[in-house]
Amino acid sequence: MPPTSDDPDKARRFREAALPHLDDVYTLARYLLRDASDAEDAVQECYLRALKHFDSYRGPAMKPWLFAILRNVCNAEYARRAHRPSALEDTPGAAEQTPIWQESEASPETEVLRSRDAGAIRKLIEALAEPFKETFVLREINNLSYREIAETVGAPIGTVMSRLARARALLRAAWTAEEEQAK
Amino acid sequence: MTCDEARILLHALLDNELDAGHAREVEAHIAGCPGCAAELAAQREMQRVLADTNLRYTAPASLRARIEASLPEPQRQPSRRSVLRGFAMGSAVSALAATGIVAIVLRQDDQQRILSEVVSAHLRSLQAGHLTDVISTDQHTVKPWFNGKLDVAPPVIDLTAQGFTLVGGRLDYIDARAIGAVVYKRRQHVINLFVSQTSSTEHRPPKTQTMQGFNCRRWGERGLNFWAVSDIGADELAEFVDKFETAMKANVEG
Ligand SMILES: [Zn+2]
Numbered sequence: 001m002p003p004t005s006d007d008p009d010k011a012r013r014f015r016e017a018a019l020p021h022l023d024d025v026y027t028l029a030r031y032l033l034r035d036a037s038d039a040e041d042a043v044q045e046c047y048l049r050a051l052k053h054f055d056s057y058r059g060p061a062m063k064p065w066l067f068a069i070l071r072n073v074c075n076a077e078y079a080r081r082a083h084r085p086s087a088l089e090d091t092p093g094a095a096e097q098t099p100i101w102q103e104s105e106a107s108p109e110t111e112v113l114r115s116r117d118a119g120a121i122r123k124l125i126e127a128l129a130e131p132f133k134e135t136f137v138l139r140e141i142n143n144l145s146y147r148e149i150a151e152t153v154g155a156p157i158g159t160v161m162s163r164l165a166r167a168r169a170l171l172r173a174a175w176t177a178e179e180e181q182a183k
Numbered sequence: 184m185t186c187d188e189a190r191i192l193l194h195a196l197l198d199n200e201l202d203a204g205h206a207r208e209v210e211a212h213i214a215g216c217p218g219c220a221a222e223l224a225a226q227r228e229m230q231r232v233l234a235d236t237n238l239r240y241t242a243p244a245s246l247r248a249r250i251e252a253s254l255p256e257p258q259r260q261p262s263r264r265s266v267l268r269g270f271a272m273g274s275a276v277s278a279l280a281a282t283g284i285v286a287i288v289l290r291q292d293d294q295q296r297i298l299s300e301v302v303s304a305h306l307r308s309l310q311a312g313h314l315t316d317v318i319s320t321d322q323h324t325v326k327p328w329f330n331g332k333l334d335v336a337p338p339v340i341d342l343t344a345q346g347f348t349l350v351g352g353r354l355d356y357i358d359a360r361a362i363g364a365v366v367y368k369r370r371q372h373v374i375n376l377f378v379s380q381t382s383s384t385e386h387r388p389p390k391t392q393t394m395q396g397f398n399c400r401r402w403g404e405r406g407l408n409f410w411a412v413s414d415i416g417a418d419e420l421a422e423f424v425d426k427f428e429t430a431m432k433a434n435v436e437g
Contacts, residue, residue: 011255022250026242040246041310047250118236125238139198140230141238146200165191172229 014054018047021063024142025070031137032074034126042077046070064148067138071152116175124174131155132167139164184212189219197226244414245309248396252306297358298401298410302394304355305375305412308364314373315351315366325352329363335407337363337378338431345426347374367423374413374423381408389424391417400424404431 025046029039046069050057057065128136131153138144138152146164150157184192189212195201196209213220308314317328322341329336332354341349346369353364357377367374387403398420401410411424 008255015254019247019250022242022247023239026246027238027240030240037310039240040243040249043242043246044249044253048253051254116232116236118238121233121236122238140233146195146198161195162191165194168194168226168229169190172225175229 010054011051014051017062018050018054018066021066022047024063025066028067028134028137028142029070029074031122031126031141032071032134033077038077042070042073045073049073061148063142064144064152067142067144067152068154071134120178121175124171124178127174128167128170132163132170135160135163136167136171184208186212186216186219189213189216190222193219193223193226197223197230244396245306248414249306249309252303252395298392298394298399300357301377301399301401301410301412302397304357304364304377305373305397306395308353308355308366308375309373314353316353318351320349322349325349325365328352333361333363335380337365337376337407338434339365340427340430340434342367342423342426342430345430347423347426369413369415369419369423372413372415374411374415374420376427377410377412379408381406389421389428391421393417402428404428405435 022043026039026043029042029046030036033039033042046066049069049072050066053069125133125136125141134153135149138149139146144152146157146160149160149164153160155163189209192201192205192209193213196206201209213223317325319325320341320343322339326336326339329339329352337352339349339352343349347367348369350366350368353366354361355364355377356362357379360379362377362379365376365378367376381403383403384406385403387401389400389402391398391400393399397412397414398417399410399412400417400420400423401408402424403409409424411420411427413420413423415423
């Protein structure tokens with residue numbers, strides 16, 4: 001039911017400010033939740049909450065603000081999926097222990113990544129552990145600056161930088177491992 | 184600078200996030216360290232491949248419509264009903280009633296209201312776990328399921344061969360009454376076919392209206408009202424209704 005008492009002008013301003021980011025918000029939700037219909041529900045909930053708090057919105061930029069709300073919604077969803085591990089706030093176990101980089105025995109020439117179809121790459125990204133996945137998606141797919149990522153996830157920029165480095169190292173390792181298997 | 188530091192900072196270098204001083208420091212380390220230089224090259228290559236790949240998703244039209252529907256109207260037009268209420272304040276109402284205009288206005292208003300209820304029911308059905316009460320692609324399973332649940336069971340017709348897959352049935356509520364919904368899919372798109380009984384047996388030809396980004400095609404036939412709702416295009420929905428009507432005629436006559 002639409003809240004009828006709301007100021008129509010507020011609704012118009014919200015629509016103009018928030019709706020252009022719908023694809024961005026949905027993209028982040030798809031990667032975080034790995035499920036199309038859960039992502040839809042989360043995005044709808046995110047927009048409902050954003051509208052509710054729109055009066056008190058003073059920044060940051062609209063996109064990071066929506067992302068921050070979506071993260072909270074997704075965390076609640078993770079809590080609901082009790083059987084599924086790796087809530088965004090959880091400290092990652094094994095992934096945190098993985099070294100950021102490993103010396104590869106292969107020469108740089110043989111390491112050139114082959115182009116893959118988008119679906120295969122999306123799967124590799126989806127499989128990344130948190131909080132590396134969200135950092136990676138915010139930077140590489142949603143094009144946020146380090147500062148915006150830090151604001152969105154509520155972590156210092158130094159933490160964002162090391163998470164991003166680890167995320168990319170993990171992704172490249174998974175990618176080359178798949179190519180090794182394919183050979 | 185250690186290699187550990189460089190392996191983190193080279194990403195900030197790639198992303199243009201370093202100030203000139205730090206950028207020079209990282210570049211100086213990389214110039215003298217083949218391992219970090221190889222890592223930078225590899226990461227640059229991965230970034231290039233990623234940039235060439237479409238990794239974004241597009242929000243489904245139905246999600247956009249659901250969110251639009253939850254926002255207050257930008258400029259709320261007075262509804263026909265409130266216009267009528269305005270009339271009722273004055274003495275004009277009796278004159279209007281005498282000319283039959285009230286009845287006509289009300290009927291259109293009811294149709295709009297029912298259409299919006301039909302679209303709302305369609306939206307509800309798209310939420311996880313709400314689409315079907317009985318899941319089957321077999322019309323001989325879906326049809327008996329409705330028996331006893333409704334005064335008149337809706338016609339359940341398998342249109343898989345015609346490109347519209349029967350996926351099941353559901354009980355829904357429109358205009359405060361239970362009605363049957365037969366669910367089809369066209370590719371990944373859901374089509375809800377709502378069927379209710381009506382006292383009128385006249386044939387009403389199909390007519391398409393759009394509401395909240397959904398196409399709704401409604402028609403009347405053999406004492407039944409039909410509403411087909413989906414986010415597929417108007418022409419595809421018309422095709423669906425044609426195929427359904429043709430198959431229903433064949434069923435009745437055959
Ligand atoms: Zn080094």
